[in-house]
Amino acid sequence: MSRLPISPEEFHRLAATVTDFTSDYLRRLPDLPAFPPGTTGQLTAELFSAPLPEQGMGAEAFDALSEVFSHSRPNSPRFFAYVFGSGEPVAAIGDFAASVLNQNLTSWRSGPSAAAIEHAVVNWLGDAVGCGGFRGSLTGGGSSANLMGLCMAREAKAPANEQGVREGGVIYCSTEAHMSVAKAAALLGLGHQAVRYIAVDGRFRMDVGELRRSVEADVSAGKKPVAIIASAGTVTTGSIDPLEAIADICAEHDIWMHVDGAYGALAAIAAPGKFSGLGRADSLSLDPHKWLYQPADCGCLLYRDPASARRAFSHSGDYVKTLAADPVEGFAFFEESIELSRRFRALKLWLSLRYHGAAAFRTAIAEDLRLAQVLADAIDRQPALERLAPVELSAVCFRYRAGGDDLNQRILKRVIQRGRVYISNAVIGGRFALRACIVNHRATEADVLAVVSEVLAAARECDASVPVS
Secondary structure (H helix, E strand, O other), X not given: OOOOOOOHHHHHHHHHHHHHHHHHHHHHHHHOOOOOOOOOHHHHHHHHOOOOOOOOOHHHHHHXXXXXXXXXXXXXXXXXXXXXXXXXXXXXXXXXXXXXXXXXXXXOOXXXXXXXXXXXXXXXXXXXXXXXXXXXXXXXXXXXXXXXXXHHHHHHHOOOOOOXXXXXXXXXXXXXXXXXXXXXXXXXXXXXXXXXXXXXXXXXXXXXXXXXXXXXXXXXXXXXXXXXXXXXXXXXXXXEOOHHHHHHHHHHHOOEEEEEOOOOHHHHHOOHHHHOOHHHOXXXXXXXXXXXXXXXXXXXXXXXXXXXXXXXXXXXXXXHOOOOOOOOOOOEHXXXXXXXXXXXXXXXXXXXXXXXXXXXXXXXXXXXHHHHHHHHHHHHOOOOEEEOOXXXXXXXXXXXXXXXXXXXXXXXXXXXXXXXXXXXXXXXXXXXEXXXXXXXXXXXXXXXXXXXXXXXXXXXXXXXXXXXX
16 A cells, blocks of 8 residues: 555546646636736745644645735736746646656666657657757757766867866857856855956847957967857847857867857748758757746757767766666666656647647747737837847847936836736846747737836826826
8 A cells, every 4th residue: 555645536637627627727827817916925934934744734725826826927928027938828738747757767677758759759859949960959958958068078078077178268259158057166265266258249239349359369378169150040030150150160170169049940841941050059058948948947959969968968877777778768867967766847848749740839939920020110219218229030129218217127026016017127238128038829919008108107207207109
């Protein structure tokens, strides 16, 4: 008898209760506030920090779900704050099924179907973004994928696994690069000072001329260039670095090319022309939990050469050796990844892609790109607002023209309090910016246009001198 007993019948009843509850939530989702009204840190701490019960509560444990949901930020069609997916429901069902199955996806022998499905999904992703033939694995997100990609770069260009970081090495990225790059440099023993931040041009893309000069100066000084990190969609403005030109410099100087595509690279499904040169990367991070709308977590690292992954990550104890000569049955993810215990992340993505089909995702991403242009045009037509950056993908950065940083910060806070749309902030050219990023399969044109009307309404409420328009 199980020491944590629950009968199949009781499991079915609880699962049905949760299914009914979440189905109702999805039904109400379009009308929910963009942020839960009245929710504060103190309130949530009081609600959810009760002592652990000594005796089980049984089905009553689920009664608190209503409070959990009512004090959570909903996947609203008007959520435009962070680069984060909107939670595709078929994939959520896949997550549930994967949790029931509970595979520890270390290798083929620990999860045969799970391993085969992850290989298939990784192949699909590589083909979809123009990196056919790449291998890889699913990760917790873009930060871990970037760390792994740079670990492969370090081991390929300045090996350190056996004797530690001796030769050092430098890596290059633009001033707009994601914070995970500096974190990876620290974790890999290269240090923050090994990161060369390259200036950007007027479109917030890496300045290739400055990159070349920086690389040549380091080579002349006897330093070892290890990797160049190109952004395929910077987190602030969505700008895309000149991938072909960066690839040329990498080839000329024998430098690893890693592309941080966590935000933008999956847009290559709908707009491949924006990403010329992506297939020349040595490694590439993707985030299906962004622009394939998957529930978190679901990132991906793709790489050209599996031997480079094994060189960086293969170090196994006898207790995990697969003892199989067959290349499929002998495969182990832990030989090409930093993870040993791994959940079955691929099932939700596999089901979601099969259910809707590639064309539906291509259309959804294309619509996000179009809606960003709709919002940008609406901002440009509004004299009270000014746009601060080009819109290359789906991030739109702007501000209230007449006010300084303080007023724009108060406008942002008031927009969120009003609860109709949820946007975030950025700093562009030293100025505080309002930022809307459309990565949302539920959003409509009316939803994105509400950003403009809400910002203007919030401005009037924050400053009596703001004209009514």
